[in-house]
Amino acid sequence: MAFPDGTADFRSDTVTRPTEEMRRAMAEAAVGDDVYADDPTANALEEEAAAVVGKEAAVFVPTGTMGNQLAVMAQTRPGDEVLVDELSHIRNVERGWGPAHAGIGWRTVATDGGRITPGQVDEVMELAGSMFPRVTLLAWENTHNLHGGRVVPLDVMAETSARARRHGLRVHIDGARIFNAEAATGTKASEFAATADTIQFCFSKGLGAPIGSIVCGPKDLMDEVRYLRKRLGGGMRQVGVIAAAARIALRDRERLVEDHHLARYLAERLAERWPGTADPETVETNMVRVDVAALPGDIGAIRQRLAEDGILTGAPAAGWWRLVTHRDVDRADVDRLVAGIAAD
Template identity: 40%
Template sequence: MPMPLIDLFSDTKTQPGAAMRAAMAAAEVGDERAGEDPTVNALEARGAALLGKEAALYLPSGTMCNEIALAVHCRPGEAVLCEAGAHIVGFEAGGAAALAGVMLEPISGTRGMFTAAQLRAQLRADNLQAPLQRLVAVENTTNLGGGAVWPLQDLREIAACAHDAGLATHMDGARLLNAVVASGVSAADFAQGFDSAWIDFSKGLGAPGGALLTGSKAFVREARRWQLRIGGAMRQSGIIAAACLYALDHNLARLAVDHARARQLAQGVARIPGLGIDVATVQTNLVYFDITAPGWDAAKLAAATLAQGVRLCPMGARRMRAVTHLDVDDAGIVRALEVIAAALRG
């Protein structure tokens, strides 16, 4: 009998368990677009309170949250300042340009984060020959930065700098709740200086889909217009919103287990000849490591481990990512390390 797949490719690979499926089956539903789905309404109210905002909008994905936020905050031709490795730069199929019509002005930070001083250095006075800078966006935790958690003081200084310059602020919170669990800082405190922020349910929280975009009542009203415009209304979406409510009740605190397993994985990787990793940089559930063994690259190692039942994510020619989540237990981490080591020896 083949070994079950140990899927470390992403935390989006989680599967809803029996109790979550039961909650979905029992969900009270209605027409979400008309504001008549009680489960969606409950989730939006809870999410707004969690992030300390006036209102929230339930959307199919985090990418839609980002794209709608850009479109609400900006007009076509305006500029968004963000870190060079941000999700909106390289992982949303050019949506910033295609949907919102905005330009992205990247800041080269460290591990996906930049400072208020770096932001200030890139701000410019109004110039008719240049795009008008309208929005500053951050990503917490940072994906390409290895799951790094932004220091709260840095976020507050960046938000203050942006607002002083007349710019709006947006937080990509795909893994914001990982940051909350890892740091002990509340989601509302992280989002305090940001005019919009969102959280995802289909990653570490294990729901089958959905994300919540939050902000002021006026912002969310305009976001609902964009939801309709780009086909984001889901009608009786309380069925999946129920999974999100279940996830908040049952899967939030256990993110700490994923973080512990990520450290366990990183420590094991550090002991494997031919791999390089800085274990101290692993703060949450993302583990990045480099392949130094001669004759090996990321694609080759990914193929070799997949053949033995362990799926990893190539993130460059010789860079690899592994993501811990609720469907990978301690035995899975041990098995993954054994397979990676054996592949490199072979």
């Protein structure tokens, strides 16, 4: 359902607001100074999150960006390169921050939906460490945001990560939306995570918590991540007030499948009405990619009209318009969106 003021926001799943249950839990959270490891709610969250993804330990962080940055800092040395899909968030949005924080460079490959192949790893490693910089980390993204919320299948991750390990690389997963991958495929997040040393995931996207992400991995590496978090000024004190909401988000992760059904419904309505705008078959999770050229009018005018009716959408990029479903929109909002596009 739209927000209480009637706004239906399709820009991102990050716009989700905390539920009443989360707000109550936040108000009532037991807290302590987390820099002294005294916050019982944050400690419980870290234990629960590590268990869910099958890792030894976890460190709660304010954002997915910080989670990725810390994972890269902890697993590389300045001058190293990190192997990534060219459209990955860590390379394409965080961009210069990895080089600034960790002193690394990016070694990018073009992929189908974020599916880096073992052959690409071999190719990159051919000259790495001799005439070219060392490549020491492979970073996945699952689900893949800029590839339209697509899932990188477990067998692809397992095979390519195994090849990377054979070359001596460590492996990180930007799993900002790993539970969307779980909900879409039935493959457990822990199975995806088992292909990597570290994984970060976000509570603040489709899971609906107001703030927070977490990095999970082996205990010694998480000790280093905790130290680096403090070094960057991310040591939080009575952080249980936000960890409380994150615990509820983690518990309720299976509901993400509803967002996927809604995205499919949206793609079907669009494809029915304007063939070529969206392909329901390619909607794997909670994102719909709309071909701007197939819309029945100018995208600027459409977005303006929708905004006047309280329907928010993101700006298109490279001819694609991304629409995202989440717990704070429903079928009635999708119907309003489609009607708004048509109203010329």
